Amino acid sequence: MGEPNPSTPLFRSVGRNLQGPLLWRSGAILAAIGIITGAFGAHGLRKRPGTTPDSIHAWETASHYAVFNGLALLLVSLHPRFAAHRFAGPAIGIGAALFSGSIFTLILAKDRFKWLGPVTPIGGSIMIAGYIALAL
Incomplete structure (x- = not known):
């Protein structure tokens, strides 16, 4: 099979690459967190005292980014060349988790x-x- 290259099919077995799984x-965890936090934002967060429309909007943005980046990691993990990329996948995951x-945390803990x-x-x-690294 050889090393993956630009002509490698998009969805082929990742093989022995341990980073893919x-x-x-x-x-999957990031997408699940995004869905859970989105549901909490739509129902529970609005009931908390001191919740503003700006904090609801920020919460929704964070939830959406978690889902989008979770889905992106799922796709990246399936590609034999990109799943083995030492920087791109971890950067997307860590960056999304930090973001x-x-x-x-800022919304739930307020001033703490x-x-x-x-x-x-x-x-x-x-x-x-991470996304730029995928493009290079």
Whole structure:
């Protein structure tokens, strides 16, 4: 079969690559977290005292990004060349977790974790770098 190259079919067995299954599981967990937090945002978060329309919007954004990036990791894990990429998949997963997780924490914990504010754009930047790495 040889090493994957640009002409490698999109959905072929990943083979002995151990990172593919980890990316698959990470993607599934991230998508599930996005769905769970989205449901909480639509129902439970609105009932919390002090919840503003801005915090609801930020929560929805974080939930959507978790689902989208979870689905992206599922797809990346299936591609023999990209599943073996040392940077792209982990960067997408870690970046998405930092981005969405910091928003969830900032909204739920209000003033207790203000130091997490800069983590959101750092996570977003890591996530973007992962996608750019796929393109290179």
